[in-house]
Amino acid sequence: MSCGTTMYALKPIVLMPGEVYELKSMYIMKNIIEVQPKLSNRTSHESSKIVSDITEQVIKFLKSPLPEVVELELRQEKILSQLAELKKQVSSLSGILRNSTRSNTTHVTVPRSKEKVHTDLVVNANPAKPPFSLLALQNIWNDTDICVSCHTHSNSTSPVREFPLSAQNFNSENHTVEVSLIWKKVTDLEVVISGARGTPLLGEVSLLRYLSRLIASHNYESRESGDDASKIDSLLDLCHELSFQKSPKHANSVLAALAGKLGNGKWLLPRSLPSIADVAAWSAIKRLDNPNLPGNLTSWFNRCDNVFWHK
Incomplete structure (x- = not known):
């Protein structure tokens, strides 16, 4: 059976041009391989600048600390001196207690008081x-x-x-x-x-x-x-x-x-x-x-x- 002809012929709705042109992209991206070395050099420079700024700020802070930090240091020194004094008192008391323990094992003789009562x-x-x-x-x-x-x-x-x-x-x-x-x-x-x-x-x-x-x-x-x-x-x-x-x-x-x-x-x-x-x-x-x-x-x-x- 052979193919027959179409009964009705329709006109095309859209006429296509004879040639198709390549459209240009709206945004053009640079080649990443070409840009990477430039970014690396830039990042390294910025990092070194940040480190330099931080170092400078630390040196400046150490030379002239804040009043709050100075007060904190003074309180810390005071606490350390009090702890040292407390340690000395505890050592003295422990020595007295050791002597008292030894004296409890023997009879203590107290001489007669010279001051009359x-x-x-x-x-x-x-x-x-x-x-x-x-x-x-x-x-x-x-x-x-x-x-x-x-x-x-x-x-x-x-x-x-x-x-x-x-x-x-x-x-x-x-x-x-x-x-x-x-x-x-x-x-x-x-x-x-x-x-x-x-x-x-x-x-x-x-x-x-x-x-x-x-x-x-x-x-x-x-x-x-x-x-x-x-x-x-x-x-x-x-x-x-x-x-x-x-x-x-x-x-x-x-x-x-x-x-x-x-x-x-x-x-x-x-x-x-x-x-x-x-x-x-x-x-x-x-x-x-x-x-x-x-x-x-x-x-x-x-x-x-x-x-x-x-x-």
Whole structure:
């Protein structure tokens, strides 16, 4: 079958030219291979210029720093000097602590103070609870004259228990403690220090601690080792507790604790002479009515009577 002719002939809508011309591009780009060396040289020059500018600024800053930087440097130097001083103080304290640790292992003997002590005290005591410790100190502190004068306050109506003051042979070389003992209706013993203001010291134990610290030759905190000083403080606390036990059951528990501290020793501390712990315990027990003492505490109490109690 042969191809036939078209039935209808259409005119062309667009007439194409006989020749096609090449259009020119709107933007012309340079050859990158030709431009690269020029850009490299330019970048290198700009980088070197930036580095030079930065170096110049740093040198200028170092020659004339800002005020804030100067202030910061001064604060830093001050902190460093304070740290150096603190390091020196810590080294000094560590040396003191090392020496203190070594001294705790041995018995420290403090020579008798050359400066004589002369003080006045006012002691308010309940007639039902006499401070027998004053009598004991009169008999065992040979380097101290304890002068006690008794007076009765108007509010006191209770009879005073037996309180025999020892006749003192005063020595001009000794320390002197003048005590005005006032029998007064008070709950606990009061110690009024001459020249001191404020609340008085309360309790016989406080009186003993004060007198001990007042006279260097009897200051257990400096004369004794750390362990023995702690034992004395513990015993003094037990004596203060015993003074305020109202029931026999509680009093017996404190007495048992004192008996345990005594053990088989002659005194509450393992030594040949009594301490203020013995004085405090003896005085507290002496104020009790018919105390039930353990066996070792009975023999110790009789020994205290012979040494402390001179009728």
